[in-house]
Amino acid sequence: MIIAIEIDIEYMNKRVVITGLGIVAPNGVGLDAFTNAIKNGISGVKKDAELERLQFSCQISAKPEVSTELALHYFSELELRNFNSSGILYGVIAGMDAWKDAGLSIENNDEPDWDSGTIFGTGTSGIDKFRESIYKIDELQTRKLGSTAVAQTMNSGISAYLGGKLGLGNQVTTNSSACTTGTESILMAYDRIKSGQAKRILAGSTSDSGPYIWAGFDAMRVCTFKHNETPEQGSRPMSATASGFVPGSGAGAMVLEDLETALARGARIYAEVLGGNVNSGGQRGEGSMTAPNPIAVKKCITTAIANAKISADDIDAINGHLTATSKDSLEIQNWSEALNRKGNNFPYINSLKSMVGHCLSAAGSVESVATVLQLHQGFIFPNTNCEDLHPEINSLIDASRIPQQLIETELNIIAKASFGFGDVNGCVIFKKFKD
Amino acid sequence: MNKQEIIGHLKAIVQPYIQDQTAFESLTEDTDFINDLKINSANLVDVILDIEEKFDIIIDNQAMEKMINVKAAIEIIEMHLAEK
Numbered sequence: 001m002i003i004a005i006e007i008d009i010e011y012m013n014k015r016v017v018i019t020g021l022g023i024v025a026p027n028g029v030g031l032d033a034f035t036n037a038i039k040n041g042i043s044g045v046k047k048d049a050e051l052e053r054l055q056f057s058c059q060i061s062a063k064p065e066v067s068t069e070l071a072l073h074y075f076s077e078l079e080l081r082n083f084n085s086s087g088i089l090y091g092v093i094a095g096m097d098a099w100k101d102a103g104l105s106i107e108n109n110d111e112p113d114w115d116s117g118t119i120f121g122t123g124t125s126g127i128d129k130f131r132e133s134i135y136k137i138d139e140l141q142t143r144k145l146g147s148t149a150v151a152q153t154m155n156s157g158i159s160a161y162l163g164g165k166l167g168l169g170n171q172v173t174t175n176s177s178a179c180t181t182g183t184e185s186i187l188m189a190y191d192r193i194k195s196g197q198a199k200r201i202l203a204g205s206t207s208d209s210g211p212y213i214w215a216g217f218d219a220m221r222v223c224t225f226k227h228n229e230t231p232e233q234g235s236r237p238m239s240a241t242a243s244g245f246v247p248g249s250g251a252g253a254m255v256l257e258d259l260e261t262a263l264a265r266g267a268r269i270y271a272e273v274l275g276g277n278v279n280s281g282g283q284r285g286e287g288s289m290t291a292p293n294p295i296a297v298k299k300c301i302t303t304a305i306a307n308a309k310i311s312a313d314d315i316d317a318i319n320g321h322l323t324a325t326s327k328d329s330l331e332i333q334n335w336s337e338a339l340n341r342k343g344n345n346f347p348y349i350n351s352l353k354s355m356v357g358h359c360l361s362a363a364g365s366v367e368s369v370a371t372v373l374q375l376h377q378g379f380i381f382p383n384t385n386c387e388d389l390h391p392e393i394n395s396l397i398d399a400s401r402i403p404q405q406l407i408e409t410e411l412n413i414i415a416k417a418s419f420g421f422g423d424v425n426g427c428v429i430f431k432k433f434k435d
Numbered sequence: 436m437n438k439q440e441i442i443g444h445l446k447a448i449v450q451p452y453i454q455d456q457t458a459f460e461s462l463t464e465d466t467d468f469i470n471d472l473k474i475n476s477a478n479l480v481d482v483i484l485d486i487e488e489k490f491d492i493i494i495d496n497q498a499m500e501k502m503i504n505v506k507a508a509i510e511i512i513e514m515h516l517a518e519k
């Protein structure tokens with residue numbers, strides 16, 4: 001009996017590490033370009049002619065640049081025929097890059113790789129393909145939709161494409177929790193590996209580009225309309241003049257792996273996932289469909305810390321959600337109260353959104369890739385566009401904690417959080433890997 | 436349009452979808468789209484849409500079900516062309 005219990009305890013305590021990264025971001029496609037961009041505060045926000053033509057209030061956006069030539073490294077010519085799903089394009093590139101970056105090969109065996117799966121989230125899939133299909137349907141041309149309309153527009157399209165390209169035989173699924181999606185996918189992958197149900201999960205998330213995905217936000221007036229002629233200054237997290245988020249898109253991916261498996265194959269280890277938490281404010285109290293319940297946000301952070309078996313004082317840096325709306329001050333207040341740290345004692349904090357806008361369902365994974373790069377290489381990327389720090393934020397934490405220049409320093413633990421519509425929260429704790 | 440011309444157009448249409456190059460190179464009237472050329476069955480719809488576009492014809496669902504090999508495809512295309 002005692003032996004059985006010990007085995008069970010060991011089974012539930014697999015350590016989980018990150019062995020591969022992939023990124024398709026508005027300010028850099030591929031790890032080298034992205035790392036260079038975030039270290040140097042390079043913006044991916046540009047004037048968007050399509051949004052201007054369609055008379056959006058916000059006429060700037062942040063989109064990754066992917067050429068057909070690059071796409072042909074990941075898709076066959078046949079696959080790109082009638083292909084019109086930017087989210088799947090970004091997700092497949094980021095996912096396959098992470099797989100290769102982890103030193104994993106793509107086998108063409110009869111049997112799939114039973115130990116490897118993917119949890120790759122998105123908000124919608126192939127919204128441009130969906131629009132194209134709807135026009136055909138209404139013109140009584142349903143028979144002309146072709147064979148890939150379903151695969152491109154089903155929400156799990158991204159995990160299905162990746163599962164087939166990589167021959168994955170473990171869980172292949174797509175999660176969806178608005179702007180928390182990418183952070184949630186990492187934690188779902190962590191849980192599955194920790195419990196011994198998979199050795200390796202490609203975790204990540206993606207988001208479509210374009211007016212049909214962003215219009216609803218523009219209609220809510222939550223995107224900035226004050227920077228149509230100054231796009232690079234448009235995304236201003238933590239700034240006194242923050243005036244709404246800049247719509248963005250892209251994909252981030254990471255290979256999460258059981259530590260023993262990673263060590264056995266001599267894989268490079270970027271960082272360890274110590275744990276985390278996802279929860280919801282239930283749209284009760286101050287929470288609503290669109291506003292976070294601060295009690296739930298703080299509980300998510302404190303539970304993540306407890307789950308990771310660290311103390312709040314161990315956190316060296318935070319990668320915030322911080323979208324550049326009026327909620328930024330509230331987020332800082334929630335972090336400060338949850339960690340019981342303020343002023344000079346607050347960890348460093350930064351927001352990638354100042355450079356890449358709000359990548360929506362891709363935000364959590366794109367920002368997590370940036371977070372893990374910071375741990376692995378020892379730097380804090382600069383916050384841009386917050387030279388006029390919001391006074392409410394400044395009253396809570398010292399300005400020195402919000403670096404506006406690159407800081408090169410050894411970091412041990414970074415907390416990353418994302419918050420989404422539906423009052424959902426996710427917080428993951430990453431640690432520099434030490435055996 | 437004679438049979439050889441139709442076969443020529445058909446070859447160009449199916450080329451992107453085939454997964455057996457040898458069978459494709461030796462394509463005859465008896466070649467089967469799925470068993471010989473190893474075209475993914477879901478892609479047969481795309482092949483038929485491409486045929487419709489190339490020959491400017493409309494192939495109904497019943498005819499589509501029969502179009503599993505080169506011979507059947509030629510017959511259906513010839514029939515539609517004759518009706519034009």
